[in-house]
Amino acid sequence: MGADYQLTTRLDLQFCAGGLMEQNEIQRPNIGVIGMLRWAWRQLTSMRTALILLMLLGVAAIPGSLFPQRSQNPQKVDSYFTSDPTLAKWMDRLHLFNVYASPWFSAIYLLLFISLIGCVLPRTVSHLRAIAKKPPLTPRNLDRMEGYRIVSTDQERALDISQQWLKSHRFRIRREGNSISAEKGYSRETGNLLFHLSLILILVGVALGGLLGMKGEAILNVGDRFINTPTSYDNISYGKFQGQGSLVPFSLTVKNFVASYVPTTGQPSNYVLTTDISAPIGITAKEVVIKVNKPWTSGSTKVYLQANGYSPVVTVRDKSGHITFQGAVIFLPQDANLSSLGAIKIPDMTPQIGFIASFIPTATSSAARGIFSTYPEVLDPRLVLSAWKGNLGLDSGTPQSVYSLNTSKMTKIGLKALTLGSTYDFGAGSITFDGWKAWVNLQIVDDPGKMYALYGAIFAILGLLISLFTRQRRIWIKVGDDVEIAGLAKNGIPGLEEELIALARALEEVRGDNK
Amino acid sequence: MTSTSLAYFSNGAIYACLAIFTIAFLSHAIEVSWSVRNVEGHDRTEFDFEKTARVGRIGTAMMILGFAVLMVAVVTRGLSAHRVPWGNMYEFSITGALMLTAAYLFAFAKYKVRWLGLPVSISVLLTLGTAITVLYRPSAPLVPALKSPWLAIHVLAAIISGGVFLVANLVAATFLIMERYELKGGRPQWASKIPSLENLDQLSYRLIAFVFPLWTFAVIAGAIWAESAWGKYWSWDPKETWAFITWVAYAAYLHARVTVGWRGRRAAWLCIFAGSTFLFNYIWVNIWGTGLHTYSGL
Secondary structure (H helix, E strand, C coil): CHHHHHHHHHHHHCCCCCCHHHHHCCCCCCCHHHHHHHHHHHHHCCHHHHHHHHHHHHHHHCHHHHCCCCCCCHHHHHHHHHHCHHHHHHHHHCCCCCHHHCHHHHHHHHHHHHHHHHHHHHHHHHHHHHHHCCCCCCCCCHHHCEEEEEECCCCCCHHHHHHHHHHHCCCEEEEECCEEEEEECCHHHHHHHHHHHHHHHHHHHHHHHHHHCEEEEEEEECCCEEECCHHHCCEEEECCCCCHHHCCCCEEEEEEEEEEECCCCCCEEEEEEEEEEECCCCCCCEEEEEECCECEEECCEEEEEEEEEEEEEEEEEECCCCEEEEEECCCEECCCCCCEEEEEEECCCCCEEEEEEEEECEEEEECCCEEEECCCCCCECEEEEEEEEECCCCCCCCCCCCCCCCCCCEEEEEEEEEECCCEEECCCEEEEEEEEEEEEEEEEEECCCHHHHHHHHHHHHHHHHHHHHCCCEEEEEEECCCEEEEEEECCCCCCHHHHHHHHHHHHHHHHHHHC | CCHHHHHHHHHHHHHHHHHHHHHHHHHHHHHHHCCEEECCCCCCEEECCCCCHHHHHHHHHHHHHHHHHHHHHHHHHHHHHCCCCCCCHHHHHHHHHHHHHHHHHHHHHHHCCHHHHHHHHHHHHHHHHHHHHHHCCCCCCCCHHHCCCHHHHHHHHHHHHHHHHHHHHHHHHHHHHHHHHHHCCCCCHHHCCCCCHHHHHHHHHHHHHHHHHHHHHHHHHHHHHHHHHHCCCCCCCHHHHHHHHHHHHHHHHHHHHHCCCCCHHHHHHHHHHHHHHHHHHHHHHHHCCCCCCCCCCC
16 A cells, blocks of 8 residues: 555646645755745745645635625724724734735745646646657556566467457557557546646636726616716726726616515515616617526626615705605615614705604504514505704815714704605704605626636636546556556546456456467 | 425424433443443453453444434435435434444444443434524425535435544544553553554554545535625635645645655644544534535524
8 A cells, every 4th residue: 555655646746836746855955046946936835835835825714704894895894993992903914804905815825836837737738748759658667566467378469468458448458569558548537637727717817807807886866867978876996907987878767666575474585676778778678577696787797686675755944834855765784674764954954954864664652662663564654754954064175974974063853654655844944754766786797707717617617527537547457477557547546456357357368269 | 295294294203213222221221331340359440341242232232223313314314304314404414313323333333442432422412402402494305505505415414424523633632642541551441452552553544544535625616606695606705714734734634644654643633634624624614603504504
């Protein structure tokens, strides 16, 4: 077992720039700059380094699952900053809130891929050469190999019979003098290389998406129209080499949105968004249904239904009955039953008026919790308002969230829960709860690299299957004083022994024929 | 039958399974403990499985019966909700218990490893018990994000891979225990039926080499599904991250084994480590983790 495995390992390592064997032979004396570089390259592309980098990559991925990441949960990151600013600052310096884009994480996977390329490319070249060449010569001492045996057979015909047998079993054959060397299962190395080259293709796909892609979100009320230009988005981010002019031209009108729920539990069961889309803008609109697992696709751009909520529709009048605001205001859902929170701001009144409000789709009240929602669908809505007057602070220059009210320069003037259609007179004017609209959050993503990643993934699995389930092995036959046969299996999958037995039987049968 | 009565039927079948696997567990326990006998003139004991073969056969019969009833429970659970029964952690757990039983029966048919029935029946009992008491949720339709043909493909691939990873872990752990015994001067009698160290080592390697492509496929199928549901094929959600860590750990195991030539104890520990990352993902991320894979229903 020990000796065989040594040979197997040597077979594997001989292609790599620096295997375990070479590492023991490193020379310290004067090797100069080029020598140093060569040494460093050998270290990097050695199997041991690759293995350490691979394990390191796994370990380095852990912190990203323990700490909140900016790209997924920015609110939670902010809460770290408010609760312990010093610690959060240090964690931020170590990129713990942005692990997968951090220099140290990138360094590991880039080194790993350089090491991979440094190992795989030379191996590909030598594999191609090996396919073109004949199998290596028969070793001198067969008795050290696996399954060594002496076969009693007709010595003169032994090589012919073996050649025939090996040929019918589709081995590559090299017959020289009194011996045959045969090899089969080159596809194992082909699969192995295909797998590793596919990983490089996946990385290329990921990089292309990061450099040339784009991702944005927009919240739209039912009835709104969206035109795919940068200003239509609530937030948008571009890849490093992606310009603003590159958005796919289309327009989308939200016609209808239906959310269905399980009556007993309030768990959502289906979301259906119906839209009219013209792509490119100007052509006749086409009705398109978008669902959670069914985005709309145009080229490499896709439009996803990501979230939904309610926008109460209100009318605000001043003392004289003049309308100062009318329309739907987007509120953000706070729980599974879609209690939603938002702010209504009226800058065009003196003094300015603001409301902190919650929209309760199906209201119930209790002494302990006040008014709360018991079902996510709108069955018995309430609009709970707290009214403020003073300065909204919109002119201060610092950007403000549209979902919250800055009450530092305002005074509270009242609190009221409105049923549908009712009006609250807050002294300086009145507010009427007219109705509600559903809103949807659309995520628009352009990722030109994902097809490469997908092809890479498919080829990777293919390569893996080939390399793990095919056997590469050599068989030798030597005719001297005796007829000797032996073999060498490159990976641990059994079967070589059976093959050698079959070959031996084929040879022994000949002897039987002669008698 | 209506959806509700199917769901009740499924629950009843799970309770029946608890009883059946308890009998299986007791039979296997009796098989082992009643076969102990003192070696005459020596201060040690040995095992005589001949003596308790009948009890052992009862244990096996109960394992087969338990498998059949559990299969019915899983299928009716799916029928009651008109979908594949993999919508929350309760359903993952009962399916996982079914897969574990299936893996045991397969191993038993092929390698006659009846002794494994003892740890397997106790594992199945614990899984089903936890599932019906702590993880249980009423049968309900899927949340919209799970409504996709990828649910069946991705989850099935992940469950099968997970089952095989756990079996490989059991084999690796057995290797470590047996190795300890052998270093201390020989195996005890009860362990005489367990395969040789070399075979255990090979078996855990083969299980992993066999299932690694399937796990790769499960991760990729998940990525394809994520692309159509969430708009991004990879977003380093905690579950994805841990699936990736598991993948990397097994990739390291295969390289360590095939290229660097790790065998025996070191390989077994690496195998157990890799399997633990999978378990951690299933338990910790499902219950306490945040992120997009929050389907445990807890």
